[in-house]
Amino acid sequence: MVSADSELSKTRAVPLIFANPACVHHLSPVHLAYFETAPEKAPAIRSAMRILKGMKYFLVTYGCQMNQSDAERIAAVLEELGFEKTENEAEANILGVVACSVRQTSINRVYGRIVAWNERRDRERVITFVSGCILDRDRKKFAKLYDLQFSIEELPQLPGLLATYGVPFVPRHSLASDNERTDYWKIAPLCGSEVQAWIPIQNGCNRFCAYCAVPYTRGREVSRDAREILDEISRLLGQGYRRFTLLGQNVNSYGRDREGSLPVFARLLDDAADIIEKSGREALIHFTSPHPSDMSRDVFEVMRARRAVARQVHLPLQSGDDAVLSRMRRSYTLSRYREIIGWIRELVPEASLFTDIIVGFPGESEAEFENTRLAMEEFQFDMAFVAMYSPRPGTAGSKMKDDVPQAEKNRRLHVLADLLKETAGRRKAGMVGRIERVLVDGIVSPGVYSARTGGLIPVHIADPSAGLAAGMFVDTEITAASPMSLAGRLV
Numbered sequence: 211m212v213s214a215d216s217e218l219s220k221t222r223a224v225p226l227i228f229a230n231p232a233c234v235h236h237l238s239p240v241h242l243a244y245f246e247t248a249p250e251k252a253p254a255i256r257s258a259m260r261i262l263k264g265m266k267y268f269l270v271t272y273g274c275q276m277n278q279s280d281a282e283r284i285a286a287v288l289e290e291l292g293f294e295k296t297e298n299e300a301e302a303n304i305l306g307v308v309a310c311s312v313r314q315t316s317i318n319r320v321y322g323r324i325v326a327w328n329e330r331r332d333r334e335r336v337i338t339f340v341s342g343c344i345l346d347r348d349r350k351k352f353a354k355l356y357d358l359q360f361s362i363e364e365l366p367q368l369p370g371l372l373a374t375y376g377v378p379f380v381p382r383h384s385l386a387s388d389n390e391r392t393d394y395w396k397i398a399p400l401c402g403s404e405v406q407a408w409i410p411i412q413n414g415c416n417r418f419c420a421y422c423a424v425p426y427t428r429g430r431e432v433s434r435d436a437r438e439i440l441d442e443i444s445r446l447l448g449q450g451y452r453r454f455t456l457l458g459q460n461v462n463s464y465g466r467d468r469e470g471s472l473p474v475f476a477r478l479l480d481d482a483a484d485i486i487e488k489s490g491r492e493a494l495i496h497f498t499s500p501h502p503s504d505m506s507r508d509v510f511e512v513m514r515a516r517r518a519v520a521r522q523v524h525l526p527l528q529s530g531d532d533a534v535l536s537r538m539r540r541s542y543t544l545s546r547y548r549e550i551i552g553w554i555r556e557l558v559p560e561a562s563l564f565t566d567i568i569v570g571f572p573g574e575s576e577a578e579f580e581n582t583r584l585a586m587e588e589f590q591f592d593m594a595f596v597a598m599y600s601p602r603p604g605t606a607g608s609k610m611k612d613d614v615p616q617a618e619k620n621r622r623l624h625v626l627a628d629l630l631k632e633t634a635g636r637r638k639a640g641m642v643g644r645i646e647r648v649l650v651d652g653i654v655s656p657g658v659y660s661a662r663t664g665g666l667i668p669v670h671i672a673d674p675s676a677g678l679a680a681g682m683f684v685d686t687e688i689t690a691a692s693p694m695s696l697a698g699r700l701v
Contacts, residue, residue, distance in 0.1 A: 291369060340359050409442055448489075461497050525550065592637055
């Protein structure tokens with residue numbers, strides 16, 4: 211453990227590089243306590259105060275909910291140090307990006323950011339950093355472009371890294387170091403929503419699907435301590451959050467890396483729902499994303515039994531053809547996927563069904579694509595995230611010939627998009643006239659509210675006299691439907 215004394219003394223020797231050193235940082239409770247108990251350190255404290263007040267950070271996030279969750283913890287550390295968030299990157303002293311390597315287009319944006327940010331160095335002093343999911347080849351390049359680069363597991367070290375660039379700090383607390391891959395979870399997130407909270411339960415993936423970079427960027431699966439997860443849900447529930455999403459690259463393999471010491475996923479889901487239901491507060495638990503190979507019937511039995519578990523399942527299909535699934539290294543067949551859909555329809559028939567699909571994987575013939583189209587029609591998804599295949603360095607897919615022309619990938623994507631409009635449109639049209647319990651998540655304009663069903667279907671409510679607020683659950687009659695959303699009125 212590093213003491214506040216030693217950290218503070220270190221900052222005296224570091225040159226201060228910021229453009230606005232005359233500002234004064236407000237004292238946090240720990241700064242105050244430190245100042246009161248160690249008056250001999252007052253000059254250094256005042257120096258830190260002058261430097262930090264008015265300092266701002268700008269953070270941009272690419273990619274999935276895991277990256278969003280990681281960004282919330284990064285923001286919490288920066289604000290703990292006294293920095294203020296800004297949406298205007300031109301006024302920020304610290305510029306950060308949480309990268310995604312799932313697609314090359316996302317990583318290209320990361321390169322684009324640093325080019326613009328480095329141009330500012332001719333005029334002023336700023337600090338840049340990059341975190342997130344980064345492949346080795348990009349990591350080596352980023353080391354020359356960004357001031358700081360760290361994995362999410364290294365987040366507890368960020369204050370010390372910033373100190374080398376002249377950012378003085380007195381930490382409010384020290385994190386344990388018994389497990390450097392899980393310590394970052396102990397940092398309370400700065401949630402970006404007043405309604406929704408991301409709850410990471412696992413990091414990494416052991417599956418090595420042929421198209422996916424995640425095992426190469428996040429490593430093998432590591433499960434978070436169950437008590438820590440449940441405590442975070444309880445704390446955030448008390449703070450007014452009403453929708454919780456359990457996150458992992460493969461949530462239903464939770465606990466298998468520490469077999470016997472952690473509950474299986476279905477038990478964790480049940481325990482999380484129990485906390486909500488015993489609190490007397492209304493809230494919902496979601497989860498994403500499971501892997502079909504690891505999915506078990508007991509998850510849906512918990513969903514049926516617990517009112518706090520949302521009736522929504524995101525189950526990636528990726529392809530409806532067994533040969534393509536085999537080349538993708540997905541380790542299940544269409545028959546296995548169909549079995550899981552059968553459990554859902556039997557146990558929670560009201561559940562909405564989301565999926566992910568890739569078109570144009572190497573070798574995908576027209577007949578194989580047609581099987582995917584037929585599967586999509588069969589399963590009647592409420593939402594499908596369809597992506598065109600692009601090879602990622604180091605994956606098994608990158609060694610295959612990317613032989614589906616781009617124009618054909620485009621065509622197949624649009625075929626499935628059009629089909630989704632039909633199937634999802636029919637599903638949502640069937641909801642017209644039903645009473646749905648929805649969670650208000652925002653105000654679009656005076657008297658117009660955005661909300662979501664328990665199945666995460668967007669609902670727009672127009673009622674100038676309603677006086678609704680984000681975080682409220684209300685009963686709503688569905689009055690109209692489109693393929694992607696609903697409209698309703700309060701009842």
